[in-house]
Amino acid sequence: MEPQTASPHTETPESRLNAWLAESPRFTLAAAESCTGGEIAHRITSVAGSSAYFLGSIVAYANDAKAALLSVPQEVLERPGAVSEPCARAMAEGARRAFGADMAVSTTGIAGPGGGTPRKPVGLVYIALADPSDTVCEEHHFPGDRASVVAAAAEAALALLATRVEAALSRDGQSLDAGLSVLHPVES
Amino acid sequence: MEPQTASPHTETPESRLNAWLAESPRFTLAAAESCTGGEIAHRITSVAGSSAYFLGSIVAYANDAKAALLSVPQEVLERPGAVSEPCARAMAEGARRAFGADMAVSTTGIAGPGGGTPRKPVGLVYIALADPSDTVCEEHHFPGDRASVVAAAAEAALALLATRVEAALSRDGQSLDAGLSVLHPVES
Numbered sequence: 400m401e402p403q404t405a406s407p408h409t410e411t412p413e414s415r416l417n418a419w420l421a422e423s424p425r426f427t428l429a430a431a432e433s434c435t436g437g438e439i440a441h442r443i444t445s446v447a448g449s450s451a452y453f454l455g456s457i458v459a460y461a462n463d464a465k466a467a468l469l470s471v472p473q474e475v476l477e478r479p480g481a482v483s484e485p486c487a488r489a490m491a492e493g494a495r496r497a498f499g500a501d502m503a504v505s506t507t508g509i510a511g512p513g514g515g516t517p518r519k520p521v522g523l524v525y526i527a528l529a530d531p532s533d534t535v536c537e538e539h540h541f542p543g544d545r546a547s548v549v550a551a552a553a554e555a556a557l558a559l560l561a562t563r564v565e566a567a568l569s570r571d572g573q574s575l576d577a578g579l580s581v582l583h584p585v586e587s
Numbered sequence: 588m589e590p591q592t593a594s595p596h597t598e599t600p601e602s603r604l605n606a607w608l609a610e611s612p613r614f615t616l617a618a619a620e621s622c623t624g625g626e627i628a629h630r631i632t633s634v635a636g637s638s639a640y641f642l643g644s645i646v647a648y649a650n651d652a653k654a655a656l657l658s659v660p661q662e663v664l665e666r667p668g669a670v671s672e673p674c675a676r677a678m679a680e681g682a683r684r685a686f687g688a689d690m691a692v693s694t695t696g697i698a699g700p701g702g703g704t705p706r707k708p709v710g711l712v713y714i715a716l717a718d719p720s721d722t723v724c725e726e727h728h729f730p731g732d733r734a735s736v737v738a739a740a741a742e743a744a745l746a747l748l749a750t751r752v753e754a755a756l757s758r759d760g761q762s763l764d765a766g767l768s769v770l771h772p773v774e775s
Contacts, residue, residue, distance in 0.1 A: 430646075436632030437625030440646040444624030447700055447733055455652040458618075458628040458644040460637075464686055468645070468656070498652055512635055545635055 412557035413442045413449075419564050421448035426564060429500035430456035430556075431469050431490040433481065434508040434524055438553040454498040459490070469493030480519075482507050484536045487525035495529045502530045502567075504560045508539075510548045524552045528559050530567070535559075600745035601630045601637075607752050609636035614752060617688035618644035618744075619657050619678040621669065622696040622712055626741040642686040647678070657681030668707075670695050672724045675713035683717045690718045690755075692748045696727075698736045712740045716747050718755070723747075 420426060430439045440456035443449050457468050462481055465471040471481075471489040479485060490505035508524030515521035520540070527536040537559065541551040608614060618627045628644035631637050645656050650669050653659040659669075659677040667673060678693035696712030703709035708728070715724040725747065729739040 432625075432628075435629075437620075437628030437644055437646065440620075440625030440648075441623075441629050444646075444648060445734065445737070450648055454649040455656075456625055456644075456646040457656070458625065458632075458646065460628075460632060461642040461686070464643040467687075468643075468685060497656060498649070499655075546633065549633070 411442070412554070412561040413446050415561040416443065416452070416557075416564060417446045417448050419561075419568055420452040421446075422451075424452040425568065426501040427452055427454050427498070428560065428564075429454045429494045429498035429503040431494035431497075431503060431505040432456055432458045433460060433465070433490070433506055434510045435506040435549055435553045435556065436460065436510075438549055439504065439506065439556050442553060442557060454500050457494055457497060465490060465493075468497065470496070482509055482519050482523060482525065484525050484527070484538065487527035487536050488529070488534050491527040491529035491534055502528065502560065502563060504528045504556045506552050506556050508541075508548070508552060510545045510552075512545060522548050524548065524555075526552065526556045526559060528563055530563065599630070600742070600749040601634050603749040604631065604640070604745075604752060605634045605636050607749075607756055608640040609634075610639075612640040613756065614689040615640055615642050615686070616748065616752075617642045617682045617686035617691040619682035619685075619691060619693040620644055620646045621648060621653070621678070621694055622698045623694045623737055623741045623744065624648065624698075626737055627692065627694065627744050630741060630745060642688050645682055645685060653678060653681075656685065658684070670697055670707050670711060670713065672713050672715070672726065675715035675724050676717070676722050679715040679717035680722055690716065690748065690751060692716045692744045694740050694744050696729075696736070696740060698733045698740075700733060710736050712736065712743075714740065714744045714747060716751055718751065 437458045443453045459465040462476050469490050470493045475485045487505050487507050491503045494503035505527045509515050509521050511521035522541045524539045541548045625646045631641045647653040650664050657678050658681045663673045675693050675695050679691045682691035693715045697709050699709035710729045712727045729736045
């Protein structure tokens with residue numbers, strides 16, 4: 400007999416989010432994307448049911464858009480610049496505010512092939528996540544070409560979001576619904 | 588000897604946009620996406636050089652985001668509703684304003700598998716394009732599953748945008764740069 404659910408190894412972060420949130424949307428989610436260029440939103444919305452909890456994403460490719468739509472301070476964009484931890488944090492917090500979402504994830508980095516410098520090489524990506532209590536930020540260095548960097552950044556951002564949602568709902572003592580037994584264990 | 592450029596049949600709309608705009612960005616572009624969920628932005632930004640002319644996209648999946656971030660009037664969202672020509676037009680015009688872009692394209696539709704009605708079946712997608720002089724809107728009925736509808740809608744929106752950019756630059760009497768001989772002829 401075939402198993403009813405996918406194995407943990409074939410679960411994507413977006414399907415984990417959907418398993419937690421589609422039927423009981425206790426959190427709403429949003430994103431602010433620079434280097435991933437819409438790929439995070441595309442992957443979340445590729446799952447039927449995501450409209451129950453995903454409000455949207457601001458793809459702020461231009462710096463002016465980061466300032467106008469996400470309220471990233473001009474002094475952050477000037478120094479340390481758009482590819483920095485402070486910018487990623489401001490983008491995630493700005494997306495939460497703009498959409499009125501409970502959690503938002505952001506990406507800003509250098510996908511290449513151009514734009515890299517010795518201090519900020521191609522593959523450098525900052526990923527931040529803002530929720531009502533805190534904002535966290537990760538620094539990544541992804542190998543490969545433009546498509547590989549974008550794909551890896553989107554995967555890491557979605558994984559961070561899924562892990563945070565799982566941790567928050569587990570802390571709340573939510574019952575584990577059918578299918579959730581296949582999810583990765585939550586790190587506390 | 589191998590040809591130096593791709594044949595017209597393998598050119599994507601996003602590579603046509605890049606050929607016209609990357610080196611001489613006479614137009615800036617933006618998007619407002621509902622049913623395509625970020626796929627338009629993802630495809631444009633997958634091409635290196637797109638940051639010269641692509642400002643960003645507002646993925647407004649929730650109706651509240653369409654109102655707050657794209658200024659879609661509440662009465663449009665109530666009737667005729669988010670999947671309608673007036674909403675698509677308002678989204679495209681709202682994206683132009685939000686990003687300060689010259690041209691913006693929008694999508695709103697029903698990707699399925701749920702959400703369809705007899706009057707608004709799965710596969711119904713409105714695509715609008717706003718530029719400084721006009722806003723146009725197309726109604727499409729795409730076949731297939733959720734992924735097929737999203738992919739077809741993104742392709743059609745990108746094709747509309749590329750054709751408009753080509754037409755506008757041709758009308759302006761711009762010289763045809765290297766590589767543009769492979770582009771589709773512009774319909775006048």
